[in-house]
Amino acid sequence: MKQRLMTVVNALAVFAGLLVLWQLVLWVFKVPSFMLPSPLAVARAVVRRYPSLLNSLAITAEESAGGLIASTVIGVVIALIFAQSRWVRKMFYPYTLLLQTVPIIAIAPLILMWVGAGEPAVTLIAFIISLAPIIANTTQGLISVEENLVDLFLMQNATRGQVLFKLRLPSAVPSLFVGIRIASGIAVIGAITGELYAGSSRVGEGGLGYSILYASSQLQTDYLFALVLAATVLGFSFFFVVMFLEWYFLHRWHESARTVEAR
Amino acid sequence: MSDALTVPQIEFDCVAKRYGNGDAVLDAINLIVPKREFIGIIGPSGCGKSTILKLISGLTSPTSGTIRVEGMTPKNAREIISYVFQDATLLPWRTVRDNVGLSLEIEGVAKDKREKEIATQLELVGLKHVAEAYPRELSGGMKMRVSIARALTTNPQLLLMDEPFAALDEMSRDRLNEEILRLRAEQGWTAVFVTHSVTEAVFLSDRIVVLAPNPGRIHADFPVELPSPRTPAMRTAPEFDAIVARVSHALRETITQ
Numbered sequence: 001m002k003q004r005l006m007t008v009v010n011a012l013a014v015f016a017g018l019l020v021l022w023q024l025v026l027w028v029f030k031v032p033s034f035m036l037p038s039p040l041a042v043a044r045a046v047v048r049r050y051p052s053l054l055n056s057l058a059i060t061a062e063e064s065a066g067g068l069i070a071s072t073v074i075g076v077v078i079a080l081i082f083a084q085s086r087w088v089r090k091m092f093y094p095y096t097l098l099l100q101t102v103p104i105i106a107i108a109p110l111i112l113m114w115v116g117a118g119e120p121a122v123t124l125i126a127f128i129i130s131l132a133p134i135i136a137n138t139t140q141g142l143i144s145v146e147e148n149l150v151d152l153f154l155m156q157n158a159t160r161g162q163v164l165f166k167l168r169l170p171s172a173v174p175s176l177f178v179g180i181r182i183a184s185g186i187a188v189i190g191a192i193t194g195e196l197y198a199g200s201s202r203v204g205e206g207g208l209g210y211s212i213l214y215a216s217s218q219l220q221t222d223y224l225f226a227l228v229l230a231a232t233v234l235g236f237s238f239f240f241v242v243m244f245l246e247w248y249f250l251h252r253w254h255e256s257a258r259t260v261e262a263r
Numbered sequence: 264m265s266d267a268l269t270v271p272q273i274e275f276d277c278v279a280k281r282y283g284n285g286d287a288v289l290d291a292i293n294l295i296v297p298k299r300e301f302i303g304i305i306g307p308s309g310c311g312k313s314t315i316l317k318l319i320s321g322l323t324s325p326t327s328g329t330i331r332v333e334g335m336t337p338k339n340a341r342e343i344i345s346y347v348f349q350d351a352t353l354l355p356w357r358t359v360r361d362n363v364g365l366s367l368e369i370e371g372v373a374k375d376k377r378e379k380e381i382a383t384q385l386e387l388v389g390l391k392h393v394a395e396a397y398p399r400e401l402s403g404g405m406k407m408r409v410s411i412a413r414a415l416t417t418n419p420q421l422l423l424m425d426e427p428f429a430a431l432d433e434m435s436r437d438r439l440n441e442e443i444l445r446l447r448a449e450q451g452w453t454a455v456f457v458t459h460s461v462t463e464a465v466f467l468s469d470r471i472v473v474l475a476p477n478p479g480r481i482h483a484d485f486p487v488e489l490p491s492p493r494t495p496a497m498r499t500a501p502e503f504d505a506i507v508a509r510v511s512h513a514l515r516e517t518i519t520q
Contacts, residue, residue: 148348151322155346156369156417166369170356253356253397 037222042229045222052211053223057230060191060207063119064238067126068187072180074127075134082135083142083168093139100132104190108197117198122207125194130183134176141175142168174254177246184238192231208234270334272298272421272453273319278328279478280314287478288314292328294472294481298420301447301454303468303487305461305510307518311479312457313349316423319455320346332421340421345414347424351406353398360385360394363412370417384412387446404435408442415446422447424456428463437495440466444493461510465503466493471510475517483513 019039025031026038033041046053078096082089108125115121145168153163195209206214208231215224273296280289289311296302304312317323318330321337332340345366353362361368363384367377385391388408398406407427414422424443428436440463447454458464464471468487475482487506489497497503 146352148350148352149354152346152348152352152365153369154322155320155341155344156366157341158369162369166365167354170354173356253399255399 034219034221037225041222042225045220045226046229049223049226052205053226053230056206056208056211056227057234059119060188060195060209060231061234061237063122063194063207064126064187064191064234066123067128067191068130068180068184068238070123070127071131071134071183071187072176075131075179075183076138076176078135079138079142079172080164080169082139083164089139089143096132096135099128100136102128104129104193105197108194111194112198115198119207121198122191122194122209125198126187126190129190130187133182133186134179137175137179137182138172141172145171174250177242177250181239181242181246184242185235188231188235188238270298271295271331272300272333273455274329274331275318276329276331278318278325278330280311280318280323281326287326289318290478290480292479292481296453296455298453299451301456301467301469303464303471304455304457304474305459305464305471305514306474306479306482307476307514309479310474310476310517312474313425314479316346316425316455316457319421320344320423342417343420345417345419345422347407347410347414347422347427349426349429351398351403351410353406353409355398358395358397359390359401359409362398362409363416366413366417380416384416387415387449388412388442402435403431404439407431407439411439411443411446415450418450419452421453421455424454426457426459429459436460436463437498441493441495443467448492461507461514462498465489465506465510466498473510473513473517482517485509 022039026036037045082092104125107128111121111124115124142164149167149171150163153167158166191207192209192212195207196213208227212224212227212231215221215227273294275292275294278289278292279287281287292315304315306312314323318325319332319337321341330337333343337344354365357365360381364377364381367380372380381394382391385394388411390405390408390412393401393405398409401409410427428439431439443454444467454467456464456467465487470484470486472481473483474480489502489506
């Protein structure tokens, strides 16, 4: 506990040091505020435009979470199908690679064309970009089960369904969480990137990505910084929520979760 | 009982096994195991010891020859067979209690009946106090006990054991050997026990089959003439040493041949 406290104190000290350095650079080099606002100006922007900042944050959070939940559910379903036979895997697996390598910047305009601007389009982008790691990791977990365990089930004349849901799926949960952890970061980035293209159907109101673009066009650099800060906070929160869920589901039996807890 | 005298538990008739186009793993195996016999199978690495268990359980099929278990094909006989693997093969996300209940759960036995059977088996192997623990909290010996308890829940007539205690220290191994004999005396199943350890084979078995490698075949087959029930003190008796010497000698022959 004491060690954990020290870690927090150290991190805060580094943060404070960076703020001081930032302010000093402004004073010494006389940087104009539209290029680099002072930390104080950013803080003021946060306070002054609190409602719209929170609104943008909520929109992006909703889109990323929607995309991530959809990719988790659909990714697991696809992985369950992939786990059924080597043949199915060989046929369809290359396409998940395609999903991973398609540049989101390139397909965003297409989605905008198909779905129209707004939250559904951004959610769809977050979903597409975060799907591949879920499929890849869960499939790997489902098919790499110890042979003796499968034999154990066969000895009881277990059905295919029993092997899948009592053996393969539970043993794939740790791999699934590895996938979700990777996907959660990508989903947030995907949502913000998506918003740059398809962010809002109303002028002046939209998620973080849209607002960042808007603020930069208006040279509201202090607010832009506040938005970037909010995006960072969002990414972190996603990471911690996923870490907590992973701990919650695995700490009783899985080694990896226990070491996280012990550190 | 008359039935016990007529239909053998296991019957291998000129069984050969090869994987793919490779060399034969087993060749011309003829073996009859009567009911209630405890048979130890021993041999150097690569002689097909484990393959014999896989064949009896129908997890793999013979390339030629026939295998009957209680007059049935191995796959049809699975209901009366339990298999104890080399490692404990526990599901790490299940507690000890739920691991022991796994076989019955797969068979679709009702929950209250299952609970009763689990409690009985946990009591028998002395694991009642860790029923709610997860496998990673147990020692190697305790994990094997859970595995054995699970195997016994289905009330098997035939227990196949594939070097179940190979990874344990000698003290745990000796204790579990004694427990296996106690459980078997109470429940009367037939056992096929594969091992690398001569002393373990001699202590447990009514009869020992020594296999020779390349291809796997029966090199020697002799009874273990020690009084039943076996006691720990027997391990230091001269008769015990004599049989150990005999088995060791047969084992050496399989390698130098």
